[in-house]
Structures are given as C-alpha cells and as structure tokens.
Amino acid sequence: MVRPLPKTSSVTSATDFRPISILPALSKALENIVKDQIHSYLTDNKLLEPLQSGFRPNHSTNTALVHVTEDFRWAKEHRQATILVLLDYSKALQSVDYDILLTKLKAFFNFSESAISWIRY
Numbered sequence: 001m002v003r004p005l006p007k008t009s010s011v012t013s014a015t016d017f018r019p020i021s022i023l024p025a026l027s028k029a030l031e032n033i034v035k036d037q038i039h040s041y042l043t044d045n046k047l048l049e050p051l052q053s054g055f056r057p058n059h060s061t062n063t064a065l066v067h068v069t070e071d072f073r074w075a076k077e078h079r080q081a082t083i084l085v086l087l088d089y090s091k092a093l094q095s096v097d098y099d100i101l102l103t104k105l106k107a108f109f110n111f112s113e114s115a116i117s118w119i120r121y
Contacts, residue, residue: 015094034118047109 004017011017023031042048048056053064068084075082102120105111111119 042109045109 001022002019005020053059
C-alpha cells in the first residue's frame with residue numbers, strides 16, 4: 001500500500017506529494033537488514049567519500065559545518081580566497097535514473113548481479 005505524503009506545506013500539484021510505502025513489519029525489517037549490509041559493504045571497502053555527512057553514523061549537518069568552517073579558517077590564515085557553492089538537492093531523488101544507478105552500483109561499487117537484481121525489484 002502506498003500513501004501520498006505532502007512534501008511542502010502548500011500543496012498545489014501531484015508533484016508536491018511523496019509516495020510512502022506502508023509495508024508490513026517483516027518488509028521493514030528486511031529493508032533495514034539490507035540497508036545495514038550495503039552500508040557495511042561501502043564502509044568496509046572505503047567506497048564512501050570521507051567528508052560525506054549525510055546518512056552516516058556520527059556525521060551530521062554539524063560535522064559538515066565544522067569541516068567548512070575549518071576550511072574557511074585555514075584559507076583566511078593562509079591569505080587565500082574562499083568560494084562556497086551551495087546546491088539545493090531537495091528534489092534530487094525525483095530525478096534519479098534507476099537504470100544508471102544500478103549500472104554504477106555494479107561498475108563502480110562492484111555489486112553482484114544478485115544484489116543488483118534484488119534492488120531492481
């Protein structure tokens with residue numbers, strides 16, 4: 001069962017909704033097991049960007065802010081210019097091409113065919 005959940009406070013179109021799956025408890029447990037296995041695989045094989053803060057234990061927007069602040073401090077101390085580019089990824093997941101994602105999981109992260117097949121369906 002899929003339930004629409006508003007993404008914004010002012011809903012004006014169907015694109016302002018996020019589909020939320022209402023899964024049985026067993027499915028949610030399996031999803032968490034798979035998530036943990038994928039995270040362990042990526043961490044153990046050092047496949048995650050070291051400064052990535054999102055979706056990682058002991059990392060947050062605060063740790064990302066500390067890194068950026070430290071970069072600013074270092075640049076000022078060494079009399080260098082600093083440029084900060086901020087991007088809004090709030091709707092990034094809506095534009096993911098899943099065939100490309102699965103191809104990259106196999107090519108760059110060496111996911112097995114069975115893992116790719118399981119994720120695909």
